[in-house]
Amino acid sequence: MNDMPQGKTAMTQGKVLIVDDEESMRFFLSETLAGEGYRCRAAASGSEALEILKKGPFDLAILDYNMPGWNGLETLAKLREIDPDIVAILITAYGSQNLAYEAMDKGAYDYFTKPLDIGEVRVVARRALERRQLLREVRSLSSALEEKFSLARILGKSRAIREAIERAEKVAGSDVSVLVLGESGTGKELVAQAIHSNSPRRHGPFVKVNCAAVPQDLLEAEFFGFEKGAFTGALKRKLGKFEQASGGTLFLDEIGDMPTSTQMKILRALQENEVERLGGETSVKIDIRVVAATNKDLKRAVAEGEFREELFYRLNVVSVQLPPLRDRKEDIPILANHFLKVYNEKFGKDIGGFSREGMDLLTRYSWPGNVRELENVTQRAIVLAYNNILGEKDLLDVYPPLAGGDEPDLTSPRISLEDKVQTLVAAVEKRLILEALNETNWKRQEAADRLRISRKTLHNKMKKYGLGE
Secondary structure (H helix, E strand, O other), rough: OOOOOOOOOOHHHOOOEEEEEHHHHHHHHHHHHHOOOOOEEOOOHHHHHHHHHHHHHHHHHHHHEOOOOOOOOHHHHHHHOOOOOEEEEEEEEOOOOOHHHHHHHOOOEEEEEOOOOOHHHHHHHHHHHOOOOHHHHHHHHHHHHHHHHHHHHHOOOOHHHHHHHHHHHHHHHOOOOOOEEEOOOOHHHHHHHHHHHHOOOOOOEEEEEEEEOOHHHHHHHHHEEEOOOOOOOOOOOOHHHHOOOOOEEEEEHHHHHOOHHHHHHHHHOOOEEEEEEEOOOEEEEEOOEEEEEEEOOHHHHHHHOOHHHHHHHHHHHHHEEOOOHHHHHHHHHHHHHHHHHHHHHHHHHOEEEHHHHHHHHHHHHHOOHHHHHHHHHHHHHHHHOOOOEEEHHHHHHHHHHHHOOOOOOOOOOOOOHHHHHHHHHHHHHHHHHHHHHHOOOOHHHHHHHOOOOOOHHHHHHHHHOOOOO
C-alpha cells in the first residue's frame, strides 16, 4: 500500500482499491491517486480484491471490466455483499458505451474509457470520494435521528407511561394505522415520530399536518396538492402532504379538529390509496402509513356526529393512550432533571439541580399543560436563575401558578352555589389559557388566536390568574 504524501489534509485520506489484471495499469492508477493523497491497494483479480476488502473497508473501488475470472461488474456485486456503500468506477474499452450504461444502471458511480486521461481520473476519483463521505454523513444523521426518536428515550418509570411505550413498541413494526390519544403536552408527536423511526418505513419521509392550524378553505390543497392554474395564485404544481409522505408516514395531528366536510375525502384517499390534485384529471397512487393524534374524545365526537365513524375505525386500528403528568407524578423528578441537563448545555449554564422544596413544589402541581409545561417552566427557571440550586423562590418567581390553587376546594358548606360555579369557571378558564400558552410556547398572539380572544383580553386574564411571562 502506498503511504500518503506529507501535507495532504484529512479530507483527502480516502482508501482506494484498484482491481486490474494489467500490472502497468495498477501502477499508473496507484501512483496517480497516491499523488492526490489517497491510500491505494491493488489487486490483480476480483477474488483477490474480495479477500482484501474482507480485511478492512475501502471508500472507492476502481475496476477493470475485462479480467480473467470475474469481470468488473461481477466483482462489484461481490464487493457490495461485504460493503453495500462502497463507491465504484468501472474501466471500459473505448467505444463500450452500452457496457458503461449497464455499469451505471447496476450501481457504478462513473466509468473511465481507455486510454485513461490523468486529469479525468483525478477529478472523477475526487467526486466519487466526496459521494462516499456524503453517504457516511447521511448514515450518521439517520442513526442520530433514530436514536433521538427512539422509544427508549421517552422518559419515565411509572407504570402508565411504561405500558404506553410497550404498546407503541409492539405496533411500530407493523404497518397499521395508529391513533395516539392524550391531553395537550403529553408527547403525542414524539411518540408518533418514534413509531415511524422504529418502523420498516423509517428511511421514508415523516410528514406532519396540524389539522387545527390549516384554514378550512386550504385543507384540500394542503392534503392533496394542486396543478398549475388550478386556482388564482396556483403558479406551479404543488404536491400535497399525502404525496409527500408516500413511502413513509403521514402524521395527522389534532385530527379531532378536522372539519367533517374534509373527513370524507381523507377517508376516500386512505381506502383507495390514491389522491387527485386540485385541477388534476388523473389519480396519483400513494403508499403511506397514517399515525393520527388528538386530545379529544373521538368516540363521543362520533356519537355526536362531529366525527365520521368510518374514519375513526380506519385510524383507530391500534390506539396508544398517553397518561397526563398528574397521573405519573413519580416521573416529574426524572423529567425535570432531564430538562435541567438539556438547557444547562444549551444556555451554557451550570445549575446543580433542584432543592428538596423546589422539587416538592414541582411534584405537587397538577400540570394542566403536562410535559410541555414542565419543560417550559424548567427552561425559564434556568435562564433566570441567580442561584446554583433551583429552590422554591426561584420557581415561583418565574411561574406563580406553582403556588397552587388551580384545583379549587369546594367542600365547604359556607360557599354558595353561585360562588362555586364562578370558582369552577375560573379554574377551567385558567387551565384552558395555560394549555393554549404551552401549546404555542407562550407566544401571546398565537395563544389569543387559538382561544379566539384579543391579545389585550389574554393579557388581562393572565394578570388575573397570576400567569407571568
